[in-house]
Amino acid sequence: MSLPQNTLLSGKRGLIMGITNERSIAYEIAKQAAAAGAELCLTYAHEKLAPRLEPIAKELSASLCLTCDVSDDAAIEKTMADVKAAWGNIDFIVHAIAFAHKDELRGGITNTTREGFHLAMDVSAYSFLAVTKAALPLLNDGASLITLTYLGSNKVVPNYNIMGVAKAALESTTRYLAAELGPRNIRVNALSAGPINTLAARGIGGFNEMLAHHERTAPLRRLTTQEDVAGAALYFLSPLSQGVTGEVHYIDGGANTLGPTPAL
Numbered sequence: 001m002s003l004p005q006n007t008l009l010s011g012k013r014g015l016i017m018g019i020t021n022e023r024s025i026a027y028e029i030a031k032q033a034a035a036a037g038a039e040l041c042l043t044y045a046h047e048k049l050a051p052r053l054e055p056i057a058k059e060l061s062a063s064l065c066l067t068c069d070v071s072d073d074a075a076i077e078k079t080m081a082d083v084k085a086a087w088g089n090i091d092f093i094v095h096a097i098a099f100a101h102k103d104e105l106r107g108g109i110t111n112t113t114r115e116g117f118h119l120a121m122d123v124s125a126y127s128f129l130a131v132t133k134a135a136l137p138l139l140n141d142g143a144s145l146i147t148l149t150y151l152g153s154n155k156v157v158p159n160y161n162i163m164g165v166a167k168a169a170l171e172s173t174t175r176y177l178a179a180e181l182g183p184r185n186i187r188v189n190a191l192s193a194g195p196i197n198t199l200a201a202r203g204i205g206g207f208n209e210m211l212a213h214h215e216r217t218a219p220l221r222r223l224t225t226q227e228d229v230a231g232a233a234l235y236f237l238s239p240l241s242q243g244v245t246g247e248v249h250y251i252d253g254g255a256n257t258l259g260p261t262p263a264l
């Protein structure tokens, strides 16, 4: 579905962190945000992704396209310094980043190593806090920060394992950030998407079965799409949601509402 022309984000400048290709959830959010009038800075994990990201930045008319490995504080500081030099300030941040060892996203959670636990928590949860902290001096009154999460944070989903633990930490971080930054009129929310076939998701053991189960049982009886998530993101990034912070908002066709026996 393409949204009608809108100016929801006109005059706003924002960081979109976590595009790896056109299937990325962040790509669709960036596309919709640009169509709604936002000026964008795309950030991507490693220099070797540059040949893929530069054409995307051009397509979206992004004014900045920078590398930012969020496991590295110096890289985050450098990104914010570059953004400050170019723009001075920021109205929104989309954090759509997660990582865990593939072999720890299958079998049981006892497959998790100490190192794998730290890595997943660092990249998938702490990084939201680190990015927010570094961006604070640049955030405008009314700024909106969003991150991406999944139901595996509070329900046991086979194979999701350490990523579920990291998403629980991410959701809790969202609430604490919302409480701290609310008095500055900065909002912080998490969007919990249903399973979508992206590069990161394909690393989860049995992902195709997750998709099939979702399509069969979710109240809307269809898969969640990147467009579904981007539509909700526009609401959270724009003043339409000016009274909403600290929320975990589900965009999963109602799947999170089901009990152990799906409703007929």
Ligand code: NAD
Pocket (backbone or CB within 6 Å): 017, 018, 019, 020, 021, 023, 024, 025, 026, 044, 045, 068, 069, 070, 071, 095, 096, 097, 098, 099, 123, 148, 149, 150, 192, 193, 194, 195, 196, 197, 198, 199, 200, 201
């Ligand atoms: P994706 O693979 O397109 O995006 C994940 C991004 O994380 C990639 O761009 C990758 O480069 C980036 N990343 C990993 N390590 C990084 C690092 N150290 N520094 C900077 N960037 C790093 O997959 P996606 O599904 O679009 O994932 C985006 C977010 O959505 C993730 O947080 C994911 O957990 C979440 N999510 C995805 C689904 C799904 O089913 N696809 C469902 C719910 C939530």
